[in-house]
Amino acid sequence: MLYNEFVKVYDALAGTTRKLEKADILAGFLKKLKESKWIYLLRGRVTADYDERVFGISNQLVIKAISRSSGESEKYVTGRFRKIGDLGEVAEELMGKKRQSTLFSGKLQTTKVFSNLQKLMIIEGKGSVDKKLALIAELLSNASGKEAKYIIRTLLNDLRVGVADAILRDGIVGAFFKKDDWKEMKEIVEEAYDKINDFAEIYDIASKGKKALTKLEVKPGRPIKVMLPVKVNELEEAFRICGKPMAVEHKYDGFRVIISNDGKKITLFTRRLDNVTKQFPDVVETVKKYVKGKNYVLDSEVVGYDFKTGKARPFEAISQRIKRKYEVDRLIKELPVEINVFDIIYYNGKSVLLDSFRKRRKLLERIVKPTKNKIRLSKQFVSDNKKKIEKFYKDALKQGEEGIMLKNLNAVYRPGRRVGYIVKMKPVVNDLDLVITGAEYGTGKRAGGLTSYYVACKKNGEFVEIGRVSSGLKEKEGMGTTYKEMDKLLRPLIVKTDGRKVRVKPKIVVSVTYQNIQKSPGYSSGYAMRFPRITHYRPDRNTEDIADLKDIKMVSRDK
Numbered sequence: 001m002l003y004n005e006f007v008k009v010y011d012a013l014a015g016t017t018r019k020l021e022k023a024d025i026l027a028g029f030l031k032k033l034k035e036s037k038w039i040y041l042l043r044g045r046v047t048a049d050y051d052e053r054v055f056g057i058s059n060q061l062v063i064k065a066i067s068r069s070s071g072e073s074e075k076y077v078t079g080r081f082r083k084i085g086d087l088g089e090v091a092e093e094l095m096g097k098k099r100q101s102t103l104f105s106g107k108l109q110t111t112k113v114f115s116n117l118q119k120l121m122i123i124e125g126k127g128s129v130d131k132k133l134a135l136i137a138e139l140l141s142n143a144s145g146k147e148a149k150y151i152i153r154t155l156l157n158d159l160r161v162g163v164a165d166a167i168l169r170d171g172i173v174g175a176f177f178k179k180d181d182w183k184e185m186k187e188i189v190e191e192a193y194d195k196i197n198d199f200a201e202i203y204d205i206a207s208k209g210k211k212a213l214t215k216l217e218v219k220p221g222r223p224i225k226v227m228l229p230v231k232v233n234e235l236e237e238a239f240r241i242c243g244k245p246m247a248v249e250h251k252y253d254g255f256r257v258i259i260s261n262d263g264k265k266i267t268l269f270t271r272r273l274d275n276v277t278k279q280f281p282d283v284v285e286t287v288k289k290y291v292k293g294k295n296y297v298l299d300s301e302v303v304g305y306d307f308k309t310g311k312a313r314p315f316e317a318i319s320q321r322i323k324r325k326y327e328v329d330r331l332i333k334e335l336p337v338e339i340n341v342f343d344i345i346y347y348n349g350k351s352v353l354l355d356s357f358r359k360r361r362k363l364l365e366r367i368v369k370p371t372k373n374k375i376r377l378s379k380q381f382v383s384d385n386k387k388k389i390e391k392f393y394k395d396a397l398k399q400g401e402e403g404i405m406l407k408n409l410n411a412v413y414r415p416g417r418r419v420g421y422i423v424k425m426k427p428v429v430n431d432l433d434l435v436i437t438g439a440e441y442g443t444g445k446r447a448g449g450l451t452s453y454y455v456a457c458k459k460n461g462e463f464v465e466i467g468r469v470s471s472g473l474k475e476k477e478g479m480g481t482t483y484k485e486m487d488k489l490l491r492p493l494i495v496k497t498d499g500r501k502v503r504v505k506p507k508i509v510v511s512v513t514y515q516n517i518q519k520s521p522g523y524s525s526g527y528a529m530r531f532p533r534i535t536h537y538r539p540d541r542n543t544e545d546i547a548d549l550k551d552i553k554m555v556s557r558d559k
């Protein structure tokens with residue numbers, strides 16, 4: 001299959017923002033896809049979503065590669081980049097020019113592109129920069145202008161053709177199933193995807209039909225999309241959703257960890273599917289010691305605690321442990337954690353997803369050995385008594401917990417969904433998770449760093465800005481996320497610079513508090529936060545988890 005086929009699809013996808021149209025384009029294309037793993041290319045990748053390896057290609061290396069394969073000087077390529085602001089387009093212009101003069105015939109094969117991209121991801125060590133350069137230049141030298149553009153954008157993680165999970169899912173459904181069955185099949189494909197998080201495998205299985213999809217099982221060792229709660233403000237609402245009696249648990253203020261033992265090793269994943277095993281060898285040890293079973297997948301909340309007071313510490317205190325991959329031993333001592341196991345998904349070779357929560361909890365009680373300050377089952381009691389539950393709620397808040405979780409005892413575990421099998425109840429706070437889409441360099445004592453941030457919520461799948469926030473982060477290290485750290489996180493994400501302002505790829509999620517929200521023409525959402533302040537950097541969240549404009553309108557004074 002020629003890489004040019006992909007280029008045509010990329011162009012078509014980039015040419016529309018309509019989801020239905022995108023899914024149609026994908027469905028047509030996926031029918032003729034020769035290798036299932038090539039499906040990753042549609043999202044600018046060569047691996048499944050959960051695979052954390054990256055191309056690790058800098059703008060500078062791309063400039064060198066374009067220079068080498070176009071014959072133009074690096075200075076000239078850099079000049080064009082400054083002018084155009086997009087290295088993909090620079091490659092298109094320069095490689096396109098060259099092509100016309102060398103009677104290029106357009107024969108770049110997808111296999112070649114895929115294999116060079118894969119190699120780029122695994123090359124390490126001495127001489128790796130030269131090897132990477134050679135691999136990129138080889139592709140560019142055989143590429144048309146358009147092909148060069150998309151190769152470069154892929155390398156820089158900036159494909160910009162808009163293929164979200166749901167659109168790819170619909171594309172697969174459109175490719176393999178009859179229109180009458182689409183609605184049902186979308187659910188089934190999504191459910192299957194949430195279990196294994198790999199579109200190439202889903203593509204293969206979907207090609208075999210509905211039965212194969214429904215039979216698909218969770219795989220230990222892989223991340224899984226966790227089940228999420230819906231929010232209630234009153235107990236009556238919780239009873240309506242979860243039935244009577246319910247399981248009532250503390251809502252711990254830590255971060256979600258899926259603990260996956262495939263029989264050989266234990267791997268830890270966050271809710272965002274990031275592998276955090278390296279950061280938490282203490283958790284791995286604890287699990288090895290105190291959980292019985294050949295293999296299993298557990299769902300838990302890992303919480304920091306203060307060994308002096310014996311109390312839990314807020315999320316921000318341990319968030320450093322997720323971010324840091326070095327000095328782990330020191331951090332384990334300074335910021336110890338305790339595992340609160342609250343669910344189980346897989347046990348001894350079998351998925352237990354379809355067992356009732358009551359049964360899953362019983363299983364947990366059999367296999368987890370609660371051990372002080374190391375591991376325990378989430379505190380739970382089963383009740384249909386409003387008064388008793390209210391007391392439990394108040395006590396939880398008194399003990400510094402965030403609130404309570406109420407769970408339907410008869411429900412299955414449904415990965416990836418905010419379904420009504422669990423509900424959460426906590427006091428109302430003015431706190432929104434938002435994504436940073438732009439930033440500004442500071443002045444005065446903050447000069448030189450990106451210290452003020454444009455934040456956005458979502459609206460129909462797009463990001464719309466809702467304010468600029470420049471307070472809340474720390475000046476000094478050791479107290480939480482600093483401006484310096486945020487600057488470091490944002491720099492590699494810069495896609496455009498305009499004076500002191502930069503635009504960044506929407507990746508970094510922060511929790512922001514504010515005094516109130518008002519209508520405002522100044523931001524693309526049409527609303528603005530007054531006195532916003534960052535309370536947390538959320539490395540455990542991705543853009544799917546951010547606030548929706550619909551909810552923001554509800555809390556705004558101006559409806």
Ligand code: ATP
Nearest residue numbers: 228229249250251252253255256301342378405424
């Ligand atoms: P919000 O977005 O309102 O701030 P949140 O950030 O805590 O809430 P939610 O998805 O609303 O996120 O709440 C669910 C999270 O609560 C889970 O992902 C999990 O990390 C955490 N949690 C704490 N205790 C429990 C528990 N006992 N059972 C299930 N989840 C729990």
